[in-house]
Amino acid sequence: MTDEPVPVARALYPSIAPRRSVSQQVAGYGLLSPAIVAIALLVIFPVGYSAWLSLTDTTLLSSKAHFVGLANYVDLVNSSEFRSALWNGVVYTVATTVLSVVLGVAFALLMNRNFIGRRWLSAIVILPYLIPSVATVLIFQWQLDPNYGIFNQILLDLHLIDAPVAWLGSPTLAMITVIMVSTWAFFPIVYIMVLARLQTIRPSLYAAARVDGANVFERFRYITLPQLRNVLILAVLLRSIWIFNSFDMIWLLTGGGPQGSTENLPVLVYKSVLLEQSLSKGAATAMMMFLILALFSVLYLLAFRRRRKSA
Amino acid sequence: MRSLRRHVGKVVYPLIALAATLVILFPAIYLVLTSLKPPYDVITIPPQILPSTLTLDNFKAFFGSGGLTTYIWNSLFVATCTAVLSTTIAVMAAYSLTHFEYRGKQLLSYLMLLTYMFPPILLAIPLFLVFAQLHLTDSYFGLILADTAFALPFCLWLLRDFFASNPRELEHAARIDGASALRTVVAVTLPLSLPGVAASLLFAFVLSWSDYLFAVLIVSRQSLFTLPLVISTLVGTFTTNWGMIIAAAAFMAIPPLVAALLLFKYLLKGFGVAADSG
Numbered sequence: 229m230t231d232e233p234v235p236v237a238r239a240l241y242p243s244i245a246p247r248r249s250v251s252q253q254v255a256g257y258g259l260l261s262p263a264i265v266a267i268a269l270l271v272i273f274p275v276g277y278s279a280w281l282s283l284t285d286t287t288l289l290s291s292k293a294h295f296v297g298l299a300n301y302v303d304l305v306n307s308s309e310f311r312s313a314l315w316n317g318v319v320y321t322v323a324t325t326v327l328s329v330v331l332g333v334a335f336a337l338l339m340n341r342n343f344i345g346r347r348w349l350s351a352i353v354i355l356p357y358l359i360p361s362v363a364t365v366l367i368f369q370w371q372l373d374p375n376y377g378i379f380n381q382i383l384l385d386l387h388l389i390d391a392p393v394a395w396l397g398s399p400t401l402a403m404i405t406v407i408m409v410s411t412w413a414f415f416p417i418v419y420i421m422v423l424a425r426l427q428t429i430r431p432s433l434y435a436a437a438r439v440d441g442a443n444v445f446e447r448f449r450y451i452t453l454p455q456l457r458n459v460l461i462l463a464v465l466l467r468s469i470w471i472f473n474s475f476d477m478i479w480l481l482t483g484g485g486p487q488g489s490t491e492n493l494p495v496l497v498y499k500s501v502l503l504e505q506s507l508s509k510g511a512a513t514a515m516m517m518f519l520i521l522a523l524f525s526v527l528y529l530l531a532f533r534r535r536r537k538s539a
Numbered sequence: 540m541r542s543l544r545r546h547v548g549k550v551v552y553p554l555i556a557l558a559a560t561l562v563i564l565f566p567a568i569y570l571v572l573t574s575l576k577p578p579y580d581v582i583t584i585p586p587q588i589l590p591s592t593l594t595l596d597n598f599k600a601f602f603g604s605g606g607l608t609t610y611i612w613n614s615l616f617v618a619t620c621t622a623v624l625s626t627t628i629a630v631m632a633a634y635s636l637t638h639f640e641y642r643g644k645q646l647l648s649y650l651m652l653l654t655y656m657f658p659p660i661l662l663a664i665p666l667f668l669v670f671a672q673l674h675l676t677d678s679y680f681g682l683i684l685a686d687t688a689f690a691l692p693f694c695l696w697l698l699r700d701f702f703a704s705n706p707r708e709l710e711h712a713a714r715i716d717g718a719s720a721l722r723t724v725v726a727v728t729l730p731l732s733l734p735g736v737a738a739s740l741l742f743a744f745v746l747s748w749s750d751y752l753f754a755v756l757i758v759s760r761q762s763l764f765t766l767p768l769v770i771s772t773l774v775g776t777f778t779t780n781w782g783m784i785i786a787a788a789a790f791m792a793i794p795p796l797v798a799a800l801l802l803f804k805y806l807l808k809g810f811g812v813a814a815d816s817g
Contacts, residue, residue, distance in 0.1 A: 256639030260647065263632035263695060270688030271654045274665035281665065335559070343553040349560050351803035355567060358795030360749035362767035363788040366774050367566045370781070378569055378586045412566070424807045473658040476751045480771060494660045501664055514661035521658070 275518075281511035288505035300512035309488070309496065310513065314520075317492035320407060321472045327411040328467055329460065332418025337452075339419075340426040350423070357416035361476035368409045369481065372396070399489030402482050406490050410477050414470070418463045425459040426452070461532050469521055493517045567792065574598070574789040578782035597786035607769060607787060614748060614766040617679055618794075621686040621747035622740045625694050628687070629739055633698035634724065648699070654692050659752055662688075667756045677760045685753040690743035697742065697805065701735030702728065738805045745798045748791070766791055 282300055284293040304310045339350040356364070371378050372395040380392040395405045429452070437447050475494035478484065484491030484499070491499075493513060501510035561568065569588065573581055574597050576590040581597070601607055636648055666685060667676070675681030705728060713723045729736065751767045758764060764772075770787055773780075 252639045253641040256635045256641040259631040259635035262628045274662040277665035355799045363791045376582045497660045
């Protein structure tokens with residue numbers, strides 16, 4: 229490369245060097261381009277292609293696709309399968325998000341204090357989030373089994389139940405089980421977000437409150453909670469999007485059953501494409517999911533923005 | 540009185556925290572304990588929590604002939620390639636975003652975070668179709684590409700944070716001493732960001748290691764199966780060799796365990812930054 233001495237001013241880039249020089253632009257775009265190509269090809273293009281597919285009658289077998297307008301969407305909205313999957317998804321998402329927030333905040337508060345071994349304990353709590361979903365499902369299918377599962381045994385020993393429970397057997401129980409397992413796997417992200425925020429609260433705030441005679445509950449109510457408000461708003465939004473989109477856990481745990489009781493929209497998409505081989509129906513369902521999430525996100529953020537202004 | 544209470548707190552509090560962690564992690568702990576039981580003790584009625592004797596027999600079955608060695612290698616290969624590819628692309632992009640000024644920079648970095656909004660299943664269908672046409676289904680390369688797309692936004696975000704917080708003076712000093720731009724990157728920027736690069740590698744590795752959705756769509760030939768795929772086909776069949784499968788699940792949890800212990804610091808930092816700006 230160039231070994232000739234460079235002017236000092238230019239060497240001190242980018243603080244002194246002329247901004248947006250041609251070489252800066254070229255190098256900047258050049259280095260960024262693989263990322264742009266990857267994301268365009270693997271994210272933006274698929275979204276556009278899905279949108280197109282949802283307006284046609286493409287199947288896995290047909291070579292020719294016809295434009296059918298919004299027919300797929302009309303069919304979808306009129307189908308009981310779609311409406312029940314949407315409802316299941318909403319129940320699953322709301323319950324799992326609420327439980328994840330409760331558990332995540334509880335563990336964040338627990339770990340937000342100096343004690344021996346905190347470094348390792350606070351880190352290992354995120355393990356459930358990182359374990360592959362296939363392994364998580366395997367763990368729970370085996371440990372919740374009515375015959376040789378440890379959970380039933382523990383509940384029996386504690387006299388909380390009289391007979392072993394088939395956790396995935398009935399529609400209601402299966403939904404509860406799916407929510408429990410998903411909460412176990414997803415709460416650590418809420419935990420990390422809340423703990424990260426807790427660590428930025430200045431201790432002097434608590435000291436001042438203590439001087440003013442505030443007890444531990446008052447300190448939580450008037451210092452911790454208001455400080456957590458924004459991170460909780462964000463955590464609930466991101467978690468509900470993620471949980472609404474979650475596929476692996478439900479598909480592997482119940483396959484959407486029994487009797488479709490745990491079938492959410494991602495499972496419906498998967499079934500439409502791979503079992504019914506109807507790409508258009510799958511694409512239309514996925515687009516509906518995206519539209520629902522976009523609408524939800526906008527309304528959610530607007531609601532909190534307005535409240536913040538009026539507060 | 541007060542100091543006595545404080546001393547008790549010093550002992551009791553860690554114990555409470557430990558107990559809560561053990562309870563929440565119980566399913567994983569029980570998995571590890573069971574994987575160390577003799578094969579005939581794995582499934583008993585009623586179930587036992589503690590092993591009668593400790594043995595590695597289940598792991599021997601898992602690694603041995605008739606075991607799942609092929610799939611272990613497949614998973615290791617795909618996850619390693621994904622880690623290297625997505626981190627390389629993310630290093631370049633993060634360097635570009637932190638070291639150069641150009642039009643549209645802000646928009647581009649927002650666009651990359653936006654990609655997390657899309658349901659993965661929405662991306663998976665067209666990806667599957669396009670890959671089929673490009674003959675990328677049933678190939679490692681196709682799976683690596685898909686996993687890379689999945690891991691890239693987070694790796695980029697992580698590395699951008701690291702590059703931005705490096706003291707710029709060291710890079711300036713290297714340039715003044717006559718080092719070329721490339722040399723400065725290799726000798727100064729990257730070593731300073733080594734924890735970030737390692738975190739990005741580890742994160743992408745674990746993501747690919749765990750992936751089920753893309754794998755199940757892209758790979759259908761059994762010889763190319765990754766561990767999650769092969770395990771998912773083994774579970775629920777009645778001839779299940781539970782000892783081996785439980786050992787497999789315990790083995791699958793090792794990279795996540797390493798990642799949890801090593802990455803926690805960076806995740807905490809990254810989410811702290813994100814939560815502040817959000």
